[in-house]
Amino acid sequence: MPGDGRIARGDATRRLVLRRAADVASVDGLAGLSLGRLAAELELSKSGVFALFGSKEELQLATIEAALAIFRSHVVTPALDVPPGLPRLRAVCEKWLAYSEQRVFPGGCFFFNVGAEFDARPGRVHDAVKAASGSFASFLRETAADAVDLRHLDADPEVLAFELHALGRAANADAVLNGSTRPYHLARCALLSRLGAVQSS
Amino acid sequence: MPGDGRIARGDATRRLVLRRAADVASVDGLAGLSLGRLAAELELSKSGVFALFGSKEELQLATIEAALAIFRSHVVTPALDVPPGLPRLRAVCEKWLAYSEQRVFPGGCFFFNVGAEFDARPGRVHDAVKAASGSFASFLRETAADAVDLRHLDADPEVLAFELHALGRAANADAVLNGSTRPYHLARCALLSRLGAVQSS
Numbered sequence: 001m002p003g004d005g006r007i008a009r010g011d012a013t014r015r016l017v018l019r020r021a022a023d024v025a026s027v028d029g030l031a032g033l034s035l036g037r038l039a040a041e042l043e044l045s046k047s048g049v050f051a052l053f054g055s056k057e058e059l060q061l062a063t064i065e066a067a068l069a070i071f072r073s074h075v076v077t078p079a080l081d082v083p084p085g086l087p088r089l090r091a092v093c094e095k096w097l098a099y100s101e102q103r104v105f106p107g108g109c110f111f112f113n114v115g116a117e118f119d120a121r122p123g124r125v126h127d128a129v130k131a132a133s134g135s136f137a138s139f140l141r142e143t144a145a146d147a148v149d150l151r152h153l154d155a156d157p158e159v160l161a162f163e164l165h166a167l168g169r170a171a172n173a174d175a176v177l178n179g180s181t182r183p184y185h186l187a188r189c190a191l192l193s194r195l196g197a198v199q200s201s
Numbered sequence: 202m203p204g205d206g207r208i209a210r211g212d213a214t215r216r217l218v219l220r221r222a223a224d225v226a227s228v229d230g231l232a233g234l235s236l237g238r239l240a241a242e243l244e245l246s247k248s249g250v251f252a253l254f255g256s257k258e259e260l261q262l263a264t265i266e267a268a269l270a271i272f273r274s275h276v277v278t279p280a281l282d283v284p285p286g287l288p289r290l291r292a293v294c295e296k297w298l299a300y301s302e303q304r305v306f307p308g309g310c311f312f313f314n315v316g317a318e319f320d321a322r323p324g325r326v327h328d329a330v331k332a333a334s335g336s337f338a339s340f341l342r343e344t345a346a347d348a349v350d351l352r353h354l355d356a357d358p359e360v361l362a363f364e365l366h367a368l369g370r371a372a373n374a375d376a377v378l379n380g381s382t383r384p385y386h387l388a389r390c391a392l393l394s395r396l397g398a399v400q401s402s
Contacts, residue, residue: 027321029230107321112374116317119377120228120308130378137375159394162387163364166371170363173313173370174338176320177331186363193360197398 014052016042018066021059025067026107029117030060030125057124064128067110068135074099076139086152086195089143093164093191100172101184108176111136112169140165155198167191215253217243219267222260226268227308230318231261231326258325265329268311269336275300277340287353287396290344294365294392301373302385309377312337313370341366356399368392 017038025033033056039049053059079092100109107113111133118126144157144164153160171187174180218239226234234257240250254260280293301310308314316334319327345358345365354361372388375381 029232029318031230031232113317113320115374115378116314117230119314119374126378133378156390159387159390162371162375162384163368163391166367166388166391167364169371169374170367173316173320174363177316177327177334183363186360187367189357189360190364190367 010052013044013048014062015066017044017049017052017059018063019070021063022067022070022110023106025060025063026105026110026113028107030063030114031117033059033063035059060125061128064114064125064132067105067114068132070104071099071111071132071136074104076136079143084143085147085150086199089147089153089164090195092140092143093168096168097171097184097187100168100175101181109169109172112172137161137165151200153195153198154200160194160198163194164191167194211253214245214249215263216267218245218250218253218260219264220271222264223268223271223311224307226261226264227306227311227314229308231264231315232318234260234264236260261326262329265315265326265333268306268315269333271305272300272312272333272337275305277337280344285344286348286351287400290348290354290365291396293341293344294369297369298372298385298388301369301376302382310370310373313373338362338366352401354396354399355401361395361399364395365392368395 020038020042021033024038035049035053035056036046038044038059039046042049053062075092075095078095079088082088082091111129114129115133118129141157141161144153144155144161147153148155148157167187167190171183174183221239221243222234225239236250236254236257237247239245239260240247243250254263276293276296279296280289283289283292301313312330312334315330319330342358342362345354345356345362348354349356349358368388368391372384375384
């Protein structure tokens with residue numbers, strides 16, 4: 001059994017590789033990942049990196065998990081610090097837009113990119129991307145439902161959550177493709193008027 | 202100079218290859234295209250297919266152009282048959298959703314997929330995808346602006362067009378990833394209430 005120092009070094013290398021893998025995948029896709037290229041870019045031994053992940057598919061699955069943890073720390077966790085109902089719903093939308101706009105991942109939202117990449121390719125990677133996207137969609141829906149239950153909003157929470165998520169993703173898509181910040185402005189205008197229109201009087 | 206028959210056969214082969222390429226790219230991405238694989242799948246001579254396109258990048262650019270013509274024939278052309286203003290705006294949204302839902306391309310909207318794939322990868326393919334997406338975004342914005350000018354709607358046409366396009370793309374993304382038709386229902390509900398809310402009285 002390796003000593004604690006060796007385990008700790010392995011964990012640190014794993015984190016380093018996965019952070020770089022998530023950044024690369026946000027630009028070039030999960031299919032564009034290569035253990036050899038990651039090892040070379042990070043100046044790590046190729047055999048050591050291979051030993052940590054075993055296969056490209058394992059690397060892709062571990063990258064999705066690592067990216068989800070980063071996404072949650074930027075979007076979900078800070079929103080949970082805000083009181084439930086309309087304030088939390090506003091916060092999660094604003095945090096999502098900031099996460100995309102600040103390029104937490106250089107290619108924009110990681111899950112937007114790998115969702116489009118693996119949406120129609122059956123397999124374990126597809127299922128992991130679907131589960132990750134589904135967990136955020138559920139969080140958004142529950143946050144909207146809380147706002148309705150608390151009588152902050154008068155709306156169908158499923159439709160409202162779909163609309164809000166749609167605005168964020170369209171802003172991300174247009175901003176990255178066109179190299180422009182205007183889509184974030186449009187999304188914020190739409191968000192404000194959408195939430196204003198369903199606010200309980 | 203080749204005779205007319207030879208030119209006609211070349212054009213027909215080119216159309217066949219490009220239709221197949223657009224279908225493949227909607228699932229596996231433009232990076233997943235291969236002249237050799239397309240020739241094999243279509244039982245064409247590899248050298249003949251290579252002679253038609255020359256390079257993978259030329260094939261990718263020609264595929265975008267072919268996909269845009271298919272997209273236009275399903276979404277833009279039928280909308281232009283409808284009177285301008287609110288009727289045309291409704292028609293283009295409905296045609297867009299039908300184009301995605303009927304899987305004109307097997308992986309869902311071609312431009313959604315290749316937009317996410319090439320949004321952060323500079324080069325000629327990125328520029329072609331950006332131009333194609335931009336031309337539809339402009340059409341949608343002008344259609345919304347006509348509806349405002351004709352006093353059918355009272356809204357900011359740029360924000361409204363952004364919202365409507367966002368709903369379609371989110372429905373496409375969720376439906377393909379989750380293998381569900383419910384996102385189209387959610388998008389239609391949102392669309393109806395959005396256009397209802399901005400309708401001039």
